[in-house]
Structures are given as structure tokens and as C-alpha cells.
Amino acid sequence: MVIFAILALISMFAALMVVTRKSALASAIYLILVMCCIAGLFVTLGALFIAALQVIVYAGAIMVLVIFVIMLLNLRKDEFGFDTKTLQKYLGFAFAALILIQAVFITGWAMKDYTDIPEKDISEIVESEGIESIDEYLSAESVAETLFKKFAYPFEVTSVLLLTAIVGALVVSKKRLLEEDEEGEI
Amino acid sequence: MAPVEYYIILSAILFGIGVWGVLKSRNAIVIFMSIELMLNAVNLSIVAFASNIKTVLSQFITAIPPQRIPEVLQTSIASGQVFVLLVMTVAAAEAAVGLAIIISIFRAKDSVNVDNVNIMKW
């Protein structure tokens, strides 16, 4: 509980920082912090494998890419100003606040509903089937088994997705087409 | 372990902050990071829900044949993590294309401020 509280507070603070910092780099660093906190929360939920992935893939790979791009672009100072249109700013804030409140209430309320249901039914059956603990279902083996047995199809689709992303990124940054840009744009 | 609904509420807050970030930021990269924040919030709620699966399934206990219970339990719990895994892949794919697009815009306009990139009315 204490760990949850600490991680939750840090992550909320860092998330706010991500969207309010004027420097993209600072935002990125805070985002990494958020991700690490979430990884910590995964650990408290027992999902160790996914916690590791969170740090490696998200905080590691993706964010490094983002930071790399930020460095590459070497943005000028005026790029970091974010509030140009007042009306838009308030509208955005109102909309986000609405979603936030709604999300918190709806999820909080709905969750409360079903925590009242006793767990005895399923626990009895679980015991009668001879399973002592369901924690082992959180292990990497279990995840792998599910992924390759039950979710084989989405897994294959993911491979296409990655290939698509590669082709897409290639097209967007293709040199041959870039050279023509100098000739003038329409 | 803290009650599951705390996790859900935390994830809702993070998601809301992400939405706010997308709507208010003018910097393309910050918008991009806000979207990543939203995805992370979703991941958190999925894992939290998965850890709560026993409670959820007890509601439907009569709908599932008893001999399928262990299998369903395993699938449900693990599928939460599989879900997160797949979301990460999607995030990576989006990052690749999205950052490429941002760079491409930057080369043309020397700016990543979305207000500067506005020939057409938004």
C-alpha cells in the first residue's frame, strides 16, 4: 500500500510535468520516470515479466528514440511555447478535465460495484481442480504459452504491423524523394 | 497490495493528463509523448484488471463449464499481460512512423510547432 502510494504520487507528479514542461527534453525525462513508476506498479501487481518489458522496451527503446529525435531536431526556443490560443487552451483543459472526472468516477464507481461479490465460488472450484495458487499464471512461461497458443493470430498480425511501420518510416524519410524537395514545393 | 480500484483510478488520472497534454500542447513531440502517456495508463489498468480476474470471473461462474475454469483463469490472467505486450508493439510501431513524420515536417518548416504547420484551416 505504501509502495503504491509513493509510486502513484510520483507518477502523477511526473505525468503533470510531462505535459507542462516547456522543454521537450525535460518532458521526455519525466515520461521515463512515469514509465518506471508504472513498471514498479506492475511489480506490486505481480506482473514481473511485463514490468521488465516496460523498462526495457518503453523506457529503454522507445524513449531513447524520442530523445534521439529531440536532439536531432535541435529545436529553437520558441518551439517550446505551448499556449498560443487562449480559447483553445481552456477548451482543451475543460475537455480533458471532463474526461478525467468521468473516467475516475465511472471506473471508481463501477469497480466498487463488483468488489462486493464474494470470491468463494471461484476459489472453491480452483481448489477442487487442484490449483494451489494462480500466481504462476503471471509468470513468463504462462504468458508465452498464452501468447503462442491462444493469441497466435494477433501475434502474427503484430509482425505485419511492425513490417508496415518499417516500410512506412522508410517512405516518410526516403532520400530519393527528399532530394526533390529542394526544387520547390507546391 | 493496494485495492485494485486505486490502480484503476490512478490509471484514469494518468489517462486524463495524457488527454489534456494532447489537447493543449503545441509541440508535436510533446503531443506524441502525451499519447504515449495515455497508452501507459491503459497498460496499467489492464494489468490491474488482470490481477482482479478472480472477482470478475466469479460473476460469470455459471457461464463457464467447471472443467474449463483453470484454462479460462490462466488465459484471462495471462492475456492481460499479452495485451500489454501487444500494446507496446503498437506503441513502438507508432513511434517509428510518428517520429519519421515529425522529422519530415521539421525539414520542411524548420519547426515542430503544430500552429506553424497550418496551411489548411484545422
Next chain:
Amino acid sequence: MEWPILTWIVFLPLLGCLVILLLDKTWHNAIRWTALIATSVDFILTIILFCKFDGSNTDMQFVVGPFPWIESLGVTFSLGVDGIAILLVILTPFLTAIAIASTWTSITEKVKGFMISMLLLQTGMLGVFVATDLFLFYIFWEVMLIPMYFMIGIWGGGRKIYAAVKFVLFTMFGSLLMLLAIIKLYVMTSPDPLLRTTDLMTILNMKITPDLQVWLFLAFALAFAIKVPLFPFHTWLPDAHVEAPTAGSVILAGVLLKMGTYGFLRFCLPLFPDATLQFVPLISILSLIGITYGALISMVQKDVKSLVAYSSVAHLGFVMLGMFALTTQGVTGSILQMINHGIATGALFFLVGVIYERRHTRLISDFGGIAHVMPLYATIFMIVTLASIGLPGTNGFVGEFLILLGTFKANPVYAVIGTAGIVLAAVYMLWMVQRVFFGKCDKEENRKMADMNCREAFIALPIVIMIFWIGIYPKTFIDKIEPSVKKVIETVKSKALAGDEAAFEVYNSSFENAREKGKSE
């Protein structure tokens, strides 16, 4: 199987279309002749149809189908013609042929497109008159909009785009609500989607509650009232008429407007008898307003064409008045008047086109005394004008007389106001004729105008024949239509009787009172 003459009548113009498509666009004369031959053959077919038509039979005749067409939507392909439609079926190719012949020298650009539009239009109009399936009817009803739209928009003059778009939007507005009503009727035919149908015969036998009838009547009536056009919906008409090319105006006034009145007679009356009885006063009053308004506004027109256009509003008011008298004479007169108006107003537009071609103006003030230079033209114009006014001996008289007679039986007050309308019509028409043809020919340009040439006279000939034929011996036509008219009126009354006793009683007593008043006077 019998030779499906109706199918041929409807689709022969389409065949002509295909032939024209194959011709090169520079072969103007070949295109014109093809179109003219297609419509003429079509006209001959309709005459055969008329001769073989059994006037005493009140059912649909020459029935084609019903063949299943779109089974999942319950749409059938079924055609048929009865006394209500038979004259309109003849009128359509008759006027189209006249219209095509009138374009010989006035349309010299994009002849191919024009002729294709003309023939498509003809198919659409004929289809509307003979379709006995609601879906089929709707398709023809809408399809015919497009060629007319192109005709006004491309070959029209002045504010052609405005007129064309206004025409399409107005007509579309009404017909889309009618579409919903058609769908509603279709849905009501059966709870099982597979057994539903849009076949008119099935729908006619269906019981509809009076409340629903009111709504459905309104949806149908709006579409038809815009087309007619009934008084507050008439604003598209002057624009469309004035900007359309001569041939377009002839068709528009001659046939298109009749689709509205025909729709009332074919669908509104027999399908929604209760609602019809309820709306009799409203529609009669609107018609009367239309008659008076049309006449008054015609008087102040400076342009001959818009004068004729506004006079259409008045004439169609008569047609509606007679129809909603719901007496045999009234409805018979109203059908006959549809034909009369088609012939007379079509002819007037054609004749206006003749001088427009010569002088490129239609303003009354630009003419004067041209009877001296164009005697033949003036004679024909005079005959047509008198027919339009309703002088005894011409066709207009028969129609208007029957209408007034029928209306008088139903409600003398309406008939009196209607008669005033006839007087007004005489005033503006004769005044116009006087200003254009008589007096001194004081304009230099007018002196050089050539009289009608052979082609034009040849076009005018059948019109004059028809004017006198209907005027002197209307029995030929009335015999064919009267039994069907009686049947429609009986349907309305018996269905209304079965559906809503009280409403009919009210109506019936007023009907009887009127009759007694008529006798006593």
C-alpha cells in the same frame, strides 16, 4: 403472351437515346430526325393504345407484369393504364414531338445532349403515368428531374443556373418526403419482410388508420402540390418556365405539371380517402387562391413568357379545384383540363418561342401591331388564346365547364369564386393579345419579321386540330375516362365510409345541401 405495348411505349424513347449516342455529335440533322422519329412512332403507338382502350372497363388495362424486379425490396415491374392515365399517355409523346420539332432552328449547340435529355425525359414522364408500383413510380418521378434540370441549366437563358437548381431542390424536397411515405406503406404491407411489396394493387387494399392517413397524405400531397404547383409552392415555376428553352417550357407546362395532378388522382385520393375528405376545404381554398393570385399576377407581367407561366398557376388551380370537388363531372373535367392546359399552354410557349427566335425579346412592350406583319401567326395565337380562356367551341370551355359544374354540385361558393377566375383570365390574356398583335406596328424591327414558315405552321396544325376536336366533340375522350373516374370517386367514398363513418357523414350532408341549393337556384 400479348405484345407488351406499354413497355414499348415507355422504353422506345430510351432506344432512340441509344441510337443517338452512336451518332457523331456533329450530325445535327440526323440526331434531330432520330429523336423526332422515335417520338412520332411512340405517338403512333399511343394512338393505337387509345383505340384499343376499352372505356367501359375501369380496371388497369394492357397490364404488364407484375414481374418481380427487386425481390428483397418487394419491388415489382408492373405497368398498366386506366382511364385516368390514358389521355396523359397520349399527350406526352404528342407534346414531345412538337417540342422536338420546335427546336430545329432554336437549338443549334449541343444538339446531341439536348435530344438525349428530351428522350430521357419522355421515358420518365411516360413511366410516371403508367407505373403501377410505387417504387417504380418514384424512380420515374425522380429520374425525369435530371434531364429537365440539364435542359434548363444548359440551354436556358438568363438566370438559368438559379432556375435549374431551384427547380431541382423544390421538387426534390417534396418527393423525398413522399419517398418516406412510400417506405412506410411498404413496411405496413406485411410484418414479414419477405412478403412486403410496393405493388399499388396490394397497397390499395390495405387498411390505414385515419391518423396515419393524414401524415401519409401530407407527405404525398406535398410532393404533388409542389409539382402542380399549388399556391404557396409555386415559386419555382415562373423561374423554371421563363429560363427554360422553348422546348423545355412546352414539356414543363404541358406534361410535367400534370404529373402532380395525376399523382393526386392516382395515389392520394384512393389511398387515403379519410384524409382526402379532411383536406378538401384546405386544398380547394388553396386552389382558389392560386386561381386568383395567378390571374392577378399575370396581369402585371411585362414578359409574355412569364405571363403564360403565371397563367399556368391559375389553370392548374382549376384542375385541383375540380378534382377535389370529388364529383364525376368535376374530376372528369379536371382530367380533361389537364390535357387542355397541356395543349394550350404548350402551344403558347411554342408560339412565344417563335417570336423570340425572330426578335430575341419577349417583352410585351417591344411588340405591338404584329398582326399586320404576321397574319398566320396572329390567327393561330388568337385561337390558342381563346382555347386557354375557355371560349365555347374550344377545348378549354369543355374542361372548365365540367369543373365548374362539378364544383358547383359540391360547393357553390367555390364555383362562384372560380368563375371570377375565368373572367380574370380572359382579361389578362386578351389584354396581352391586344398589346402584342393589334394597334399600330410602330417598331422598325417588328416590320421585318417573317411570318411562320412551313415547319412552324406544320407544328401548329395538330394543336389547332386538337383544340377544336376536344372543344366540339369531347365525347371521344370523356367516354374513355368517365368510368374510371367514377370508380375512383366510389373508392374514396366507400373506403372513407368504411373507415370513418362520422367524417363521411359530415361530408355527405354538406354535399347533399349543396346539391339542393344548386337545384333551388
Next chain:
Amino acid sequence: MGFNWTIIAPEIAVLVTGFVILVSGLFLKKGRNSILTAVSFIGILVALGLTFKSFSLTDVSFQGIVIGDRIAFFFKIIFCLGTLLTIFAASTYVGRELKGLSEFYILVFFATFGMMVMASSTDLITIFLGLEVMSIPLYVLAGIYRKRLRSREASMKYFFLGAFASGFFLYGIALIFGAYGSTNLIEISSRFSFAGGASTFLALAGIALILIGLGFKVAIAPFHMWAPDVYEGAPAPATAFMSAGPKAAGFAALFRIFTVFAPVLNDKFTSILWILCVLTMTWGNVLAISQKNIKRMLAYSSIAHAGYVMIALVVGGKTGFSAAMFYLLVYTIINIGAFAVIILFAGREEKFENISDYAGFGFRYPFAGIALTIFMLALAGIPATAGFVGKYKIFIAALNSGYIWLAVIGVINSLISVWYYIYVVVTMYMKPAEAEHPPAMAFSPTLLVAVLIALILTLQLGIFPESYLKFSDLAGEHVNLITVFQSIFNSM
């Protein structure tokens, strides 16, 4: 419930074609564009054939994640047709403006694969992945015409709003997972009878979020703002592609999810849908009137058409679903047909894309003029074209279920739409041509084929739609996933 490959055969065919183009694109130098077009054509033909072949077959594969019911097949046919027409319409453009960029075809095929996954999967995660596989190529395709700055801008806007929408969609899935402990639609609907009152709230919130997410993709009213910019900025062939298939795919997913969750959708939710539907139709149509750019106009019109499909979504059930499917088929054909003519008229470097540029085009290019006229009339829903039958079917569905006002509003909207569609025709035929005549444009063979196919289908579906209607009705019978699943299960 074995491992039936037949039901994913079309997906495999599309994917293999993508790979073939990917590899051959590296080696081809001369005449590459025509070869690539030919390969694409063969590939899509094979996919279409495989789809047709498996129509009578109903099965699930991959542990109930992929379903091969008639709905999936119907949508696959829509996608194949859309891709086929797009390839023909795009071929010349790609050769001329993009120097035969093979990636265009690759991305189109991958996107088609994504759509097929969306339409045929019964698992929310897989639907999400399909959505991404479909969207990412679209982001890139929107920006593929690099010389145009607007194209890149469109790409960026589309990417951000698309990714944003994905976030919502994902969150919705998470909530549904939390409510039912599963993401599999068959599993969820089998658990429904035991749902009680407990988690309907979560489920409703989840569905609302899914509606937002997919609403962005299919451009439903408050979530439509990307569409005009992206349609305008993207190169015309890409716009053609993204306006047809992805919309159908989004609706396929929406319909699948909504029919499964129909028991929890209460009246309030239906009335929200009702309002969104009216908003979408009206907003799209009213804003389309004032547009000067034809692509932008068609963007607003596509929003309006999404509104018409929403009528069917509000109606729901078998009638609603089959009406929507038929409408989407019709819309795909007409819209790509219209874009094919626009590609021709746009000329080199898409110079002529304002409606006012079209003045006099009707007579200069008679065939193209007539074709565009027919497509515009079909979009407006004039009888004897496919658009009319589509709308007719939707209105039948609405009146059948008593949504009279929805139908009336729909009808009034289609009147508004006549205004701006007719305006294009007015410009083509009735406005005097500009003094500066555009260079003569001729149909390339492929473009001609695209226009002809679309034209013939538009008229055929308008005059003799019976077989297609029956087909969509048959497909509509499979609206209830759980009964389909049980019938599959029992037959084994």
C-alpha cells in the same frame, strides 16, 4: 473448431501480394509501375476469388479469434473491391507524380490486410491490431506526395488524431476486459446472461470510449475534424482509398461490438447515438455546401455518409446491419469512382482541385463529365443509381423500427446534399469555361478501367440490385455472433 485456413485465405493472399511487391520493387527498374499494377491486380483478384470461394463456409479459427462468417466475407468483398478500384485509379498517378513508388502499393495492401483483420476477428485486441495495421499505412499514404507541403501536414494531423483515437479505443477495451474478464466477443456474449447489474457500468464506459475511438476513424460528428484537412492534403488516390475501405472497416468493427453489447446498451445510450447520428449528418452536409475544394467537399460529404450509416447503427439488428453493409458497398464503389475522375481532372501536380476549376469540363471531356455527373447524382441518392437503393434500404430499416424522425432528418439531409453535389454538375456544364484552358487530359487505360467498373456497378446496383441485396441480407443473418458460433460448434 480446427485450424481452418480457408477463412483467412484472402488475408494471406493480400499479404503475399504485399511481400511480392516489396521484394520486386527492389529489382524493377524499367516499366516498374505497370508491372507493379499488374501484380497488384492479380493479387487482389486472387483475394477476391478466395473470398468468394469461401462464402458458403462458416467457421472459426485460431481458438475463436478469427471468424469466417458471412459478415466478414461481405466486408472482405468491399475491401477487395475498394482496393481494386484504388489501384486502377492510382496507377497512372503513382507513375507520374510518385515516380512509380512501389511502397504505395505495399502500403495499400498492408492496409487492406488490416481492414480484413478488423472485419473478421472476434477479439477486441485483434480488432485493435487490425485497426493499427490499417491506420499506419494510411498515415504514411496521406503524406506520400512529399512535394506538397499540405500532404505532409495532412499526414501529421492524421497521425496525431489517429493515435489519439487509438488511445481511447484501447482504454475502452481495457474497461471491457475489466468488466468481463475477457476480450473475446464470443466469450463475452456467452457471459452476458450472467452479467447481472454489476459491471454494466464499466462495459458502458468501455463502449462509449470505443465509440469515440472508432468514431474518429469513421469520422462521426464531434470526432470528424481531421477528415477535411486530411482529405484535402493527401494525394487524390490516397484520399480515394482512405475514404472507402477504412470507413467500412471501422463500421464493421463498430457493428460487431455494438451487436454483442446490445443487451447492456440502454435507451440513454441509444439516444446519445441518435444525437450523434443527426449531428453527423447535418454537420457534414451543411459544411459541405460552402466548400470550394472538391476533395474537401467530398470529405464533408463522407462525414454525412457516415451519418447515414449511423442510422443503421442506431437501428441495429439484422435489418440495420444488412442495410449498413449494402450502403458501405455502394458508397465504396461510388466514392472511388468519383475520385478516379477527380484524379483525371486534377491534372499534373493536382493543379485543378477547386470546384470552380471544373467550369466547362463537362463538354471538354464528355465521358469523364458524364461519369462524374452520375457519381455525384449517386452520392446524392437520385434513383436509378446505387446511392438511391442504399439510402432506400437504410430508410426502410429506420421506418421498420419506428425511427420516423431519424428517417425524416435523413431525408432532409439528403436534400441538402443534393445542393452541393448538383453544384459540381452545374459548374461542369453550366458555367462558362475559364479563359486559360487546361492542357488536354486523356484517360490512361487503367484509370478508364477504374471509372468504367465503378460506373457499371453504380448503375447495376441502382437498377438491378437484387443479387447484391440478397447477398447483404444473407450476411445480415449472421449478425448474432453467439448463434453463429453455436451453429458452428454444433455442426462439428
